[in-house]
Amino acid sequence: MMVNSSQHAVGQRAHLLLRALSENDTHCIQFSYFLYSRDGHSPGDLQLYIRVNGGPRGSAVWNVSGSHGRQWHQVELAVSTFWPSEYQVVFEASVSAERRGYIAIDDILLLNYPCYKVPHFSRLGDVEVNAGQNATFQCVATGKTTETEPFLLERRNGVVVAASSIQRLSHKRLMATFQVAAERGEQDLYRCVTESTRGAAVSNFAELIVRVPPTPIAPPQLLRAGPTYLIIQLNTNSIVGDGPVIRREIEYRASQSPWSETHGVGSLTYKVWHLEPDTEYRISVLLTRPGEGGTGAPGPPLVSRTKCAEPMRALRGLTATEIQPRQLTLQWEPLGYNLTRCHTYSVSLCYRYSTPAGGSAGNNATVRECLSVERNQSHFTLRDLPPFRSVHVRLALDNPEGKKESREVTFQTEEDIPGGVAPESLTFTPLDDMIFLKWEEPVEPNGVITQYEISYQGIESSDPGINVPGPRRTVSKLRNETYHMFSGLHPGTTYLVSVRARTAKGFGQTALTEITTNISAPVFDYEDVPAPLSESESTITVLLRPALGRGAPVSAYQVVVVEEDGSRRVRRSRRRRRELGSGSDCFPVPASQVEAQSKSHYYTAELPPSSLPEATPFTVGDNHTYNGYWNTPLDPSKNYLVFFQAISNFRGVSLLTCQ
Template identity: 75%
Template sequence: PLGNPVWNASGSHGKQWHQVELAVSTFWPNEYQVLIEATVSRERRGYIAVDDIMVLNYPCYKAPHFSRLGDEEINAGQNASFQCVAAGRASEAEKFLLERHNGDLLTMAAVKHLSHRRFIVSFQLDGVQRSDQDLYRCVTQSPRGSGVSNFAELVVKVPPSPIAPPQLLRAGSTYLIIQLNTNSILGDGPIIRKEIEYRASQSPWSEVHVVSMATYKMWHLDPDTEYHMSVLLTRPGEGGTGPPGPPLVSRTKCAEPMRPLRGLVASDVQSRQLSLQWENLAFNLTRCHTYSVSLCYRYTMAGGGGGHNTTVRECLAVENNSSRFTLRDLPPYHGIHVRLSLANPEGKKEGREVSFQTEEDIPGGIAPESLTFSPLDDMIFLKWEEPVEPNGLITQYEISYQSIESSDPSINVPGPRRTVSKLRNETYHMFSNLHPGTTYLISVRARTAKGFGQTALTEITTNISAPTFDYGDMPSPLGETESTITVLLRPAQGRGAPVSTYQVVVEEETVKKVKRELGLQECFPLPMSHGEAQARGTPHYYTAELPPSSLPEASPFTVGDNHTYNGYWN
């Protein structure tokens, strides 16, 4: 093929002979066509004469003779180098060229002398691509002649790359089994090495593993993590590794939680709520991005009225990434048993149960229906039960009472309020020195270390008692006649109700006089007149009935004055 001139001479050289040497390789190509061109003046006719052509089979002495130039195979993107070994003498004026088959020239050369008649000329092509693939030869130019090597082929190979991504065969929590899927490739072979390049989607680093089989199991992966996996193929030569193929994007499965949650403690304890906290959640503990934390608790409530105990159980969901929770509406002074559970789609881990106790609170009210009482005329016996919700340890009971109403007009109501304290095991009280026929407002409340609870109220009325007199002993008559006796009558105390009437009773003592003590007075339940008593043979009779207004103070009364008092003949 016709290329650039390998030797030229400038200036006028008419009517002169010039000796020129051309050193070529006869190995390949083994046939050459030499063209000589000259520029002839248009004013005069000229001609070119070629004479004394000698073809020698040994190196020339004026122009360097190149040894055979070998073919070069390189991977795309690498630097190609041609080493032109020449024999002969090279002067500094000589130019060394690397000529491409299309005529392009590369003039950058490095010359290294091996001896006084042998040297190496090096040419480097940086970052060759497929378009640089061609035939190249070494050329030297000097005034004495030219040396030309054979054409050597620069073969540029494209590193291989898979067309399709790997295929997923199986996924586990810590592994992925894939098929490389390298039957179809882009680029050139042969393939001498296969590698898997993988990385987590959110990770900046990647790893490369050499693979010797069509399938590969990737170990020691993180659970529930997305990975990008590509295949790398390598052909012979430096830079023979091609770009990664299309990636397979796949996710590992979740793994069972590593262990139960630890560090469950109470950060704040109150009477009706409990603030809890535990260790912070981390992915190496949950081993799954989809997980749940449950807080289960239980406590036992005593049955009222001696009934069976009731156990309350409840499980609550905790927000993800939260390591604290507050239980509310708990019963005071109760043991609360708490357990944490960590679960994901692959399993569940339950922690050990931890017990806490809420603080005391003021007690609940005593049930009004538990108040039982037995009233007398001047005493009341009261009994009650412990509050249904003691909310702690009962330390004492407080009983208050006050008279609010009375049928005895001599009693001032409302009376003063009085308070009595009882020990925690004393659930009864006897009220004494009360007024008969009087209604009392009685309240009972329990106390814990937190204070008094609600008050239970009831109204109790004492019984009405018989009127009493203030006689120290039986008084002596004020005067006596044969048919009358004058005595001093004193008004009576009502004892819970106003005196409705006074009755004067005469009892005959036929045998002897008996001194009667005040506390041994007999009762005369049936009122009867003097005539009825004589008819029945009864020793006593009613001789008069007086209204209360007739006896506002101590007054004399004559028995036997033959007057009639409210139907009774005296």
């Protein structure tokens, strides 16, 4: 082939294609080229391509340009491509911008022995690596070569890679090492190339096989969950990537934790141990194929949570930080996950105390209650407790898997002022000048009763001579004295009586009651009965003196006559005093006129108190009527006893005294 550059345009090309060759042994292609112009300008470029199995030409394996004198130059080409593969040599001449001179090729020979001027490459083997690793190609050249000559690794698309290292194995052997990043897109055919002015050497195409490490398509399947373990099925029947799978592993971590662990798995099911209760875990399967970097990315994760475990133990450190009469402020150790072993838990504070049930048997009722405590709280205030009472408290830690209760701790609330003495417990017995009062201890003593305080004051009296309200008096009683005898009181007087108990905290509420003393019979202010003032055949005149009311004013005066046989005389009786129905010598108030005229005595007059403001004479037998009673004239032949009696009526009670 000859090209006259002056007759062609810049950049025009001429090609010479040899027939396809498929050789079984080492051989050498030899040819001569001519590049010359008279003025020394370059006539153009001459390039040589090796096309394998009808594929792309790739990059030029040898090229020359410029003017090399008016002579032929011999070049050798060592192609290490053998049957059943075939290759084709393509010569390309391109015209330069100077457009002067000649480009020629001649004497193309196929020799059945190795080249002398250039080396031959040993067979380049396929390289299989996993994606993400570096593939290493080693090109071994035998023959005439030096370390200074360029060694290249050419990809089928023409991209070339420079050698990372060149090593002389012997005086005739060199090894060039190439590193290719083996990503998925880098899978292709590669060959070794070296060139010099003497020619070029080209190896066979070797395949870079990039395997994708396997990854499961589906996440593991949960078979069973426990507090500290998860049993899973690997679920690796379907994968993305390349096999074979030579190792299976599981990678797991807590969802909220940065750390992870990897365990080798020898079966299709696996039990992941030593997990934390009630914790969410992400579990993925790792598959590994042969070769470095053969472990694929983790498969889709199984997101699962372990079950809660029973609380580690009961809560401790239950103490009272503040004790008051009606409340307790309690605290205990802080709560932590290592104690609850579950994120879903509750804390209950349970307490009990006894309270009087009422009745005479003295039985006690027990109050029990459990209160819920807010999460993350380690203190609580119990309110509305009874004072001075033993309160038994315990803590309960509960989660879905179990419950732990602490030992019961007893606290005692402080004393408080006592409750009031029950008004219905106040019982009393009134007399005319005394009252006996009795009471019971308060139902809610709220502590130790140290004393009772009793106050009393006259507030009302039926006796006009008594000044009311009277002075208020106070008496203190010992704790075991629940009674008192009031003395020196006024008859017929109402007293306001109060009773209250006391503890170390003070007095409680006051119980009030009103008690009225009984009235007394009226009294006469003289000892001896005076002698009659005068007598006649049918009358006797006596001196009547007024009586003094005690607790109630005198309601009426009565003159009673008792007949005796014998000569008439007046017998003076001694002063007598009687309460109705007592059986003394005084005479009861008659219920009718018939009763007023009995065989033994008769009522001869009834006088109102207003008629007797002072000592006044009265004639017995003056034949007059006094308040319905006939003052019958006396019989001169009979003896008479004349009685004078005073009557006081108060609230249905009648008392009288006589003389």
